[in-house]
Amino acid sequence: MLYHYHACDGLSVRVADKHEKILKAAIKVFAHNGFFNSRIAEIAEEANVADGTVYLYFNNKYDILITIFEEEIGEIIARVKQRIAACDDPREKLECFAHLHLSLVEENRDLAEVIQVELRQSSKFMKEYRNKKFAEYLNIISQIVRQGQAQEIFRAEVMPGIFKRAFFGALDEMSRFWVLSSRKKYSVATAAKQISGYFLCGILTEKALVAALP
Amino acid sequence: MLYHYHACDGLSVRVADKHEKILKAAIKVFAHNGFFNSRIAEIAEEANVADGTVYLYFNNKYDILITIFEEEIGEIIARVKQRIAACDDPREKLECFAHLHLSLVEENRDLAEVIQVELRQSSKFMKEYRNKKFAEYLNIISQIVRQGQAQEIFRAEVMPGIFKRAFFGALDEMSRFWVLSSRKKYSVATAAKQISGYFLCGILTEKALVAALP
Amino acid sequence: MLYHYHACDGLSVRVADKHEKILKAAIKVFAHNGFFNSRIAEIAEEANVADGTVYLYFNNKYDILITIFEEEIGEIIARVKQRIAACDDPREKLECFAHLHLSLVEENRDLAEVIQVELRQSSKFMKEYRNKKFAEYLNIISQIVRQGQAQEIFRAEVMPGIFKRAFFGALDEMSRFWVLSSRKKYSVATAAKQISGYFLCGILTEKALVAALP
Amino acid sequence: MLYHYHACDGLSVRVADKHEKILKAAIKVFAHNGFFNSRIAEIAEEANVADGTVYLYFNNKYDILITIFEEEIGEIIARVKQRIAACDDPREKLECFAHLHLSLVEENRDLAEVIQVELRQSSKFMKEYRNKKFAEYLNIISQIVRQGQAQEIFRAEVMPGIFKRAFFGALDEMSRFWVLSSRKKYSVATAAKQISGYFLCGILTEKALVAALP
DNA sequence: GATGAATGAGTCTTCATTCAT
DNA sequence: GATGAATGAAGACTCATTCAT
DSSP states (O other), rough: OOOOOOOOOOOHHHHHHHHHHHHHHHHHHHHHOSSTTHHHHHHHHTSSSSHHHHHHHHHHHHHHHIEEEEEEHHHHHHHHHHHHOOOSSHHHHHHHHHHHHHHHEEEEEHHHHHHHHHHTOSHHHHHHHIIIIIIIHHHHHHHHHHHHHTTTOOOOOHHHHHHHHHHHHHHHHHHHHHHHHHSSSSSHHHHHHHHHHHHHHHHOHHHHHHHHHH | OOOOOOSSHHHHHHHHHHHHHHHHHHHHHHHHSTTTOOOOHHHHHTTOOOOOHHHHHSSHHHHHHIIIIIIIHHHHHHHHHHHHHHHSSSSHHHHHHHHHHHHHHTTTTHHHHHHHTTTTOOSSSHHHHHHIIIIIHHHHHHHHHHHHHHHBBOOOTOOOHHHHHHHHHHHHHHHHHHHHHSOOOOHHHHHHHHHHHHHHHHHHHHHHHHHOOO | OOOOOOOSSSHHHHHHHHHHHHHHHHHHHHHOOOOOOOOHHHHHHHHOOHHHHHHHOOHHHHHHHHHIIIIIIIIHHHHHHHHHHHHHHHHHHHHHHHHHHHHHHHTTTTHHHHHHTTTOOSHHHHHHIIIIIIIHHHHHHHHHHHHHTTTTOTTTOOOHHHHHHHHHHHHHHHHHHHHHHHOOOOOOHHHHHHHHHHHHHHOOOHHHHHHHHO | OOOOOOOSSSHHHHHHHHHHHHHHHHHHHHHHHSSSTOHHHHHHHHHSSSSHHHHHOOSSSHHHHIIIIIIIIIHHHHHHHHHHOOOSSSSHHHHHHHHHHHHHHHHHHHHHHHHHTTTTSSSSHHHHHIIIIIHHHHHHHHHHHHHHHHSSOTTTTOOOOHHHHHHHHHHHHHHHHHHSSSSSSSOOHHHHHHHHHHHHHHHHHHHHHHHHHH
């Protein structure tokens, strides 16, 4: 993290502001043009600072991208974890995760696009960061599965390591559709309901399934 | 397409080879470095041709990427469609699709990585090509769903437009995991079985579900 | 115009200097090598700036050429017009024009060569600029002719549209000779006297002619 | 000269044809695009030969330009000299030269444009060729002047070295006007009459002048 | 800290020229 | 001789990064 604190006065607030302003500007610019087609000058302009100022807060262009992931994803993971913890039943948790994920995408279109598009860039970066922060996010899902299996709600043969990817992938592809197409054909609620629906029915134990039948 | 045919003799083969050689080289180079970090010089070297030769077969760097999609994806779609048609039962078709998709990724790691990574680049290109060729691929899935619904094997409330993305997304995320991590934790067979398993159980009608229970 | 003014202090002078420095360097380099054989790197070196700096002041190589015409020719035309206006008699004006034109060429050899050589380039550019700025210059001559005709000093059958080209062409060819040959066989004064002499005698009315005879 | 003669049979004709075809094609292409903006490939296409064939008849691109001057101008000079010799009176000769020059330009627009435009390219070439062939052409004029001075028809103080340039320049600028503007405002006859008129009256001796007065 | 003019390394692309067929 | 695919040197232009003010 590269916050520049001077002292506990008004100045530190202004300075922290600039770090934030540049980051927000970068999210917007990266989302519109992609990382490689974005210019530092554009980000600086969008943030209303001079080109050189960007380098007071970030080491280089790449560092801005990394920081976006570090700071923004970190916050999101924390938020999701907190909300999931509020649910009790693993079925409910899965549905909650789906709804939350899609809602977050909807609320943070630009950030979602940056993560979706740039996270795929094959570079040293992705290998380092995706595997770290991102694994943490995916593991929220596998934890839910394991909990459900322990409670004999989810079938034992479901492999959490595969399921977490499948579930996340389903949501992610749905998000991509939203991010890329300007109009939204399906509501978040509908999509979340449908997708978690497929997976839920798909992994329930016979016992849980029968209990759910009318 | 820019094949250079001279006549139906050995010569034409060598010439067409060069188009192919450059394309294969580009897939390899793009897969390793990403489109933006790849140099024409690298592709030329990998293809054992001069830099300028690349421009005899392609208009520019970008055109190479487009051609990869046009030619390679087109062939893949054709192959998948053909194989799906050989199955009868929609359940079988879904499983077949999953297995085929993951197998194709495994067999064409570099191509898969290029498609996975570069397909996300938000550019005029993606909007045109992804939406065209790619939609065709996704619609193979929704067709299967509709057939299953007509046969009352899949639940009527399943929305094909959402399902196709969820199903593809699940497979795609699994593929990405393979493409990015060098070692493969799960076999294609296992992953295909698991993923199609989730979705199959998840969308069966009650009737079909009961029939499937022991 | 791309002058970069900061404020009315020394700084603004230095910055404006760079625009000027590059322009002067380009005139020199273009004059020696011709436009197409000149490299941006040469111009930059001659101007003592980095290659990239050239692009802070001009859009591209071509833009430098256009700017040379726009800025330099404009100034020259203004100067010539002012001096011509100071003369009264149309005969005197013609002689003055000839002398002035040749003097300007002599004083600005490089600029003259650039204008002479590059002005002939058949390109979109020439059609636009030559016809605009250049026509303005030629029309100084036809105005003089018309004035002389009104005063019955010049013969009525002289066609100003042809005369202006003939007169300018005569001076221009003489200049070319100077620009291209390193040594100068005839002085400006001699050449101006001779050339304006031919044309003057050539277009005087009988009346004016007789008056001029001893 | 690069004619390729095989033998005095049909083949040699065909081969000489190709030299000519390429030269004519080059004149056309150079006239339209200028030397630097013309591609060997364009010339080859215009001449209906393969790119490589051009190099069987010319050493390089530049050699084509040189050959155009050598062969075409040589022929023109010969023609002009012959026609001038047919006139007797130097006054008549000057008028004849003017008319001939403008007519030649009108009949060979493309060639005229190439000579006009590319002759100005400052390069080693121009310095060598312009000064040789071209001087020969200009000297036709100065010879006429000297003849006229010997016959006391032209004033002794007229300097042939200046006059030849002035006279040629006047005609040349008129030609340029035609070559560059698509429509022709003045006829060859009118322009030739006017221009030779200015100069004739301009350099006549008093004696000749009085004799010419009504 | 903030600025933004200046830098110059890096790369796509063009095209004259060659040479195997 | 004729071909045209292949070559690769060369150069315009971009833009991340620096640094004097």
